[in-house]
Amino acid sequence: MSTPFKVLAELCEKLEATKSRLLMLDLAAKFLNALEAQEIEPAVSMILGRPFQKWSPYNLGVSWATVSGMIRRITGVEWKTFAEVFSKTGDVGSATKIILESSRVRRQTALLENALTILEVRRSFEEIAETTGYGSRERKERLIEVLLGQASPIEAKYLVRIFIAGVRTGFHEGLMEQAVAKAFQIPLKVVQESSMTAGDIGEIAVMARTEGLKGLSKIGFRVFRPVNLMLAQMAANVTEALREHDGRTAFEYKYDGVRVQIHKLDDKVKVFSRRLVDVTESLPEIIEISRKNIMAKEAILEGEIIAVDDLDHPIPFQHLMRRFKKIHAMEDNVQRIPLKLYLFDILYVSGKSLVSVPYPQRRQLLTENAGKIQLTSQIVTSEVEKAEDFLKEAMDAGHEGLMAKRLDSLYTPGTRGKVWLKIKPVLEPLDLVIVAAEYGYGRRHGWLSDYYLAARDADTGEFLPVGKTFKGLTDAEIIEMTEKLKESAIEDEHGKVTVTPRIVVEVAYNEIQKSPKYKCGMALRFARITRIRDDKVPEDADTIQKVREIYEQQFLRKGRYKS
Numbered sequence: 001m002s003t004p005f006k007v008l009a010e011l012c013e014k015l016e017a018t019k020s021r022l023l024m025l026d027l028a029a030k031f032l033n034a035l036e037a038q039e040i041e042p043a044v045s046m047i048l049g050r051p052f053q054k055w056s057p058y059n060l061g062v063s064w065a066t067v068s069g070m071i072r073r074i075t076g077v078e079w080k081t082f083a084e085v086f087s088k089t090g091d092v093g094s095a096t097k098i099i100l101e102s103s104r105v106r107r108q109t110a111l112l113e114n115a116l117t118i119l120e121v122r123r124s125f126e127e128i129a130e131t132t133g134y135g136s137r138e139r140k141e142r143l144i145e146v147l148l149g150q151a152s153p154i155e156a157k158y159l160v161r162i163f164i165a166g167v168r169t170g171f172h173e174g175l176m177e178q179a180v181a182k183a184f185q186i187p188l189k190v191v192q193e194s195s196m197t198a199g200d201i202g203e204i205a206v207m208a209r210t211e212g213l214k215g216l217s218k219i220g221f222r223v224f225r226p227v228n229l230m231l232a233q234m235a236a237n238v239t240e241a242l243r244e245h246d247g248r249t250a251f252e253y254k255y256d257g258v259r260v261q262i263h264k265l266d267d268k269v270k271v272f273s274r275r276l277v278d279v280t281e282s283l284p285e286i287i288e289i290s291r292k293n294i295m296a297k298e299a300i301l302e303g304e305i306i307a308v309d310d311l312d313h314p315i316p317f318q319h320l321m322r323r324f325k326k327i328h329a330m331e332d333n334v335q336r337i338p339l340k341l342y343l344f345d346i347l348y349v350s351g352k353s354l355v356s357v358p359y360p361q362r363r364q365l366l367t368e369n370a371g372k373i374q375l376t377s378q379i380v381t382s383e384v385e386k387a388e389d390f391l392k393e394a395m396d397a398g399h400e401g402l403m404a405k406r407l408d409s410l411y412t413p414g415t416r417g418k419v420w421l422k423i424k425p426v427l428e429p430l431d432l433v434i435v436a437a438e439y440g441y442g443r444r445h446g447w448l449s450d451y452y453l454a455a456r457d458a459d460t461g462e463f464l465p466v467g468k469t470f471k472g473l474t475d476a477e478i479i480e481m482t483e484k485l486k487e488s489a490i491e492d493e494h495g496k497v498t499v500t501p502r503i504v505v506e507v508a509y510n511e512i513q514k515s516p517k518y519k520c521g522m523a524l525r526f527a528r529i530t531r532i533r534d535d536k537v538p539e540d541a542d543t544i545q546k547v548r549e550i551y552e553q554q555f556l557r558k559g560r561y562k563s
């Protein structure tokens with residue numbers, strides 16, 4: 001018998017309402033236990049707020065504008081009412097539920113006889129994801145309308161959350177691992193480790209049911225199933241990295257691009273992104289050079305792709321990102337941005353996992369298998385001066401900094417340890433003024449937690465936004481900030497409160513990008529507040545002219561993309 005989607009929605013509702021971890025695990029484990037094997041992976045993914053498995057190439061490609069438009073169309077409510085409910089709940093799913101419950105529009109009948117099942121919902125998601133190309137927007141809308149039309153308010157709540165990816169439910173992956181362990185009586189450590197290796201807890205849950213402990217204990221790497229990435233912690237400088245790594249370490253250039261995991265078997269190559277999404281189609285030339293160069297018949301390698309100019313100099317990150325946006329028919333004619341791949345690790349070769357092989361041997365194997373593909377520039381040293389010179393060399397060549405890799409280190413999928421350290425000299429922080437703020441989501445709803453940051457135009461005195469951030473402040477600071485901003489509010493519209501420029505904050509960021517979004521034409525990338533500058537008044541804030549100066553300085557090191 002197929003399990004109705006409603007049972008899943010009701011479970012999510014209960015999980016959200018309870019604070020007891022034990023009870024949550026109990027509920028989830030019972031639910032998983034009652035499912036048919038083929039329902040397990042879709043259910044696990046959906047409870048975690050995802051339409052598909054973590055590394056699925058499928059993408060719903062549905063925007064908030066489309067979904068909210070659809071809800072208004074189905075229910076006939078006006079934008080204003082919708083926005084009000086939305087700002088009260090702070091969550092798109094809950095707002096949808098409330099609106100559907102209160103709307104008097106007669107919805108499709110026979111909800112009861114025709115209950116949506118978990119598998120039907122998954123099939124609809126697949127259909128939506130497969131709808132691409134000319135006229136796909138209308139067809140997608142139609143499919144969403146049909147799906148939402150069949151859903152009860154509580155079902156719609158969770159469907160909408162899944163549509164608008166990124167809305168987190170409280171039940172995260174760690175808890176899901178515990179629930180799977182409990183449901184199928186497998187030691188938690190085994191579930192955690194195999195989930196790390198497989199890269200997706202949904203698939204592990206299915207195996208736990210169908211193959212039990214024996215199956216999970218055997219799980220290893222498989223080509224075309226992405227591996228969770230090893231991550232790095234930050235080090236302030238090369239001295240700290242050398243100290244941390246006991247005096248001698250490998251330094252590599254840190255390239256500011258996109259991390260890729262390349263899987264090869266015979267002539268077939270697939271590439272996965274940092275988030276383990278299949279991006280093979282966006283990167284034909286990377287596939288081509290991998291196919292031509294990688295010696296091993298079967299291998300998993302890692303590298304970083306950067307965008308370059310004619311002279312192979314790195315160009316700003318934003319140009320690279322364009323490659324991953326949806327490929328529209330029109331864009332095929334546009335000149336492709338040249339890419340360059342640098343390999344830095346090898347995790348698997350010809351049936352053998354290399355995660356327990358120390359870094360120097362992996363690097364050796366990488367050299368042997370990379371063909372003509374360049375490896376990341378690397379030195380091994382115990383000397384501060386040599387490391388500092390190497391850092392300068394990396395920065396002068398337009399790269400982001402260095403990675404320090406411990407010599408005896410193994411590859412630990414999914415962990416952010418100290419055996420890899422990143423050293424990134426940052427751009428100088430800016431003192432900026434908050435000119436508007438938006439209410440947050442979830443726990444932060446009711447708090448003004450997303451801030452528009454502006455620099456002063458020295459010529460006109462106007463404050464011009466250069467970025468937006470919700471990062472850096474503690475809860476207590478956000479609450480206090482909310483009070484202060486409300487006191488100086490000038491306008492409050494659609495959850496955005498415009499204020500008189502009064503509060504100065506110190507802001508760190510990684511890069512200044514060209515951006516049409518703001519009047520000044522520039523935007524800070526990865527802005528985060530590092531301090532509230534109560535000691536400063538807006539007239540002390542940094543100027544737009546200074547922002548422009550830093551923006552220009554970046555290009556003294558980086559190449560330029562002629563667009």
Ligand code: AMP
Nearest residue numbers: 232252253254255259304344376403422
């Ligand atoms: P972060 O994203 O700031 O945590 O820095 C780690 C990221 O740096 C990795 O995920 C890679 O995408 C990137 N990276 C650039 N160069 C290297 C390198 N030589 N070794 C490892 N990662 C690198």
